[in-house]
Amino acid sequence: MKNTIVLFIGLLLLNCSIPDRTKEEARNNLSADDSINIFCTPDLYNLTARWASEFCNINPDVKIKVINVTESSVAENLNINRNLGFISGEYSAMHDESTWKVVVGRNVIVPIFNSKNPFVNEICQQGISPEELAQIFKNPEMKNWGTLLNNQKNVPINFYMIDDPSINSGMSKLLNVNQIMIDGIKAGDGKELISSVQNDIYSIGICKIANILDPSNQSILEGVKLLPIDRNGNGKIDYMEEIYDDLNVLSRGIWIGKYPRALSDNIYSVSTVKPTNRTEVKFLNWVLTDGQQFLNNYGYNDLVLNERLAKLNLLDDYEIGMTTLNNNYAISKEPLSFYIYLPIILTAILVMVIMVISGVQYIKDKKADVLDKASVPRLVFNEDFVKSPPGLYYDKTHTWAFMEKDGMVRIGIDDFLQHITGPLTRVRMKNPGEKIRKGKQILSIIQNGKQLNIYTPVSGTIKEQNKALDTNTSVINSSPYSEGWVYMIEPTNWLKEIQFFLMGNKYKEWLKSEFSRLKEFLTVSVKPETVGYAYVLQDGGELKDGILADLGPEVWEDFQTNFIDVSS
Numbered sequence: 001m002k003n004t005i006v007l008f009i010g011l012l013l014l015n016c017s018i019p020d021r022t023k024e025e026a027r028n029n030l031s032a033d034d035s036i037n038i039f040c041t042p043d044l045y046n047l048t049a050r051w052a053s054e055f056c057n058i059n060p061d062v063k064i065k066v067i068n069v070t071e072s073s074v075a076e077n078l079n080i081n082r083n084l085g086f087i088s089g090e091y092s093a094m095h096d097e098s099t100w101k102v103v104v105g106r107n108v109i110v111p112i113f114n115s116k117n118p119f120v121n122e123i124c125q126q127g128i129s130p131e132e133l134a135q136i137f138k139n140p141e142m143k144n145w146g147t148l149l150n151n152q153k154n155v156p157i158n159f160y161m162i163d164d165p166s167i168n169s170g171m172s173k174l175l176n177v178n179q180i181m182i183d184g185i186k187a188g189d190g191k192e193l194i195s196s197v198q199n200d201i202y203s204i205g206i207c208k209i210a211n212i213l214d215p216s217n218q219s220i221l222e223g224v225k226l227l228p229i230d231r232n233g234n235g236k237i238d239y240m241e242e243i244y245d246d247l248n249v250l251s252r253g254i255w256i257g258k259y260p261r262a263l264s265d266n267i268y269s270v271s272t273v274k275p276t277n278r279t280e281v282k283f284l285n286w287v288l289t290d291g292q293q294f295l296n297n298y299g300y301n302d303l304v305l306n307e308r309l310a311k312l313n314l315l316d317d318y319e320i321g322m323t324t325l326n327n328n329y330a331i332s333k334e335p336l337s338f339y340i341y342l343p344i345i346l347t348a349i350l351v352m353v354i355m356v357i358s359g360v361q362y363i364k365d366k367k368a369d370v371l372d373k374a375s376v377p378r379l380v381f382n383e384d385f386v387k388s389p390p391g392l393y394y395d396k397t398h399t400w401a402f403m404e405k406d407g408m409v410r411i412g413i414d415d416f417l418q419h420i421t422g423p424l425t426r427v428r429m430k431n432p433g434e435k436i437r438k439g440k441q442i443l444s445i446i447q448n449g450k451q452l453n454i455y456t457p458v459s460g461t462i463k464e465q466n467k468a469l470d471t472n473t474s475v476i477n478s479s480p481y482s483e484g485w486v487y488m489i490e491p492t493n494w495l496k497e498i499q500f501f502l503m504g505n506k507y508k509e510w511l512k513s514e515f516s517r518l519k520e521f522l523t524v525s526v527k528p529e530t531v532g533y534a535y536v537l538q539d540g541g542e543l544k545d546g547i548l549a550d551l552g553p554e555v556w557e558d559f560q561t562n563f564i565d566v567s568s
Helices: 002-016 018-031 040-057 071-081 120-126 129-136 145-149 167-176 190-198 245-256 278-287 291-292 306-310 342-375 414-419 494-500 502-523 530-536 551-566
Strands: 035-040 063-068 084-089 100-114 158-162 185-187 201-208 225-228 264-271 394-396 399-403 407-411 426-428 443-449 451-455 458-464 488-491
Touching: 035 040, 035 278, 040 063, 040 084, 040 278, 040 502, 071 084, 071 167, 071 264, 084 278, 084 414, 100 129, 100 167, 100 190, 100 278, 100 306, 120 145, 129 167, 158 167, 158 190, 167 201, 185 190, 190 225, 245 502, 264 278, 278 291, 414 502, 451 551, 502 551
Parallel strands: 035 063, 035 084, 158 185, 158 201
Antiparallel strands: 084 264, 100 201, 100 225, 100 264, 394 399, 399 407, 407 488, 426 443, 443 451, 458 488
16 A cells, blocks of 8 residues: 555656646647547538537637548548548438447438327227328328228328428338338428328328427327327237327337337537547436427427436547536636646545545445446347247247147247346246146246246146256247257147247237337436446447346336236
């Protein structure tokens, strides 16, 4: 400890001896630091210019030059000068893995209809699938509500659209049709479109989310409703699709993946490397906080609060010790003035240093285990990561079933669930001879005392349990569909229960909604400001493999109640 103190004092004394030339160079660098260039694509120029203007108004000494360039020029200029850029999701040249980027807003397209439509209840209960909408555009003679709702009501639909390339492009992607087919009655702007839909009870309008926002109360304008989209095409709006009654719920649904991706383009701030320039970092922090209020003015959608916090975490390791940010995010202009007071500061520091070193060491010892775990990189967990062998039946309890040649049914846990729990340490199984009924608890999977109860996909009698799991439980993680099987069941209601299983592409499509539901659960249960949040997301917001592994029993209990139980 004495050596540490001596070294610390020596470094402070060395700082005292910094020559005036070095200080002057630092001041010159700081001056250059307060002048930045921002390159943006034409569609974002007005928004970016407004952001820059507002930020400079509250930071008069900062100079920001906004340069309107093509997409290829954005990439070119960033590679040369490491400046900041703003691009929208439709541009792809800057979306390679080596590019640093952070989402700062969204361009959201929404279909709407008249709230007094006589079929409003059917529309809200059934929703409209992309395939049904596509049929109408491909076959104009089918452009009626009877076709959409399958209710034999031959009432024509009037489509109103704004002549906006991004809207046409988004609808074309959603419906998987040529943009030429996306046709309707043209409205001059958002206000005109909203007025047309409000005055036509059988209409559908396609616009941006900002067009339907009532600024007085941040709700949907009177007389219009969001057209619910039946993404899985099952003829009803499922629990996971119930996001269309409230703009806040919709915004959150967009973030966690419940809304069609084709209708929501991200707005990114991009750079070749993570920004370290002081002014750039402060500007991005402001864009993700106070600057969000200007997105709606230009037809874009702001980020939800939890998402903003997650994005701010991407910038939070920037060294801000030399600058002070006031409530308006203004930047202090005398970062080197502390050298004048260094002798006085040194005296105070020497008095505290021994206490501080002892305290820091204690804290380090206590947090060592947590920090070590957090520093171990984990693989990204996404839809492409989940194995789903063909020939198996999958159940919404996250179990699988396979009928053997002798009529017995082998069951186990799916790959999705074992990736969430991480390495399992024990299982608690029922005994051979016990009778089971579909949807009832059949197994408990345990990790160091934390457990989840799993429900059976089939009814019948347990004929055999996998004894290997008693001594090697982790085989469920390594081979969930082979060596990691759990029971052999003699089924009693197989032909009826098989109708509820998923196979092949249907299972993969269902998994997409499960990933959305998982992200929603994590958003609610694991707050960004908690230590546990570090175990949930990779840099860039991707889910980590083994999400629950390092989280506490209270999160496991919450996962049981709000994720597993509601699926069974």
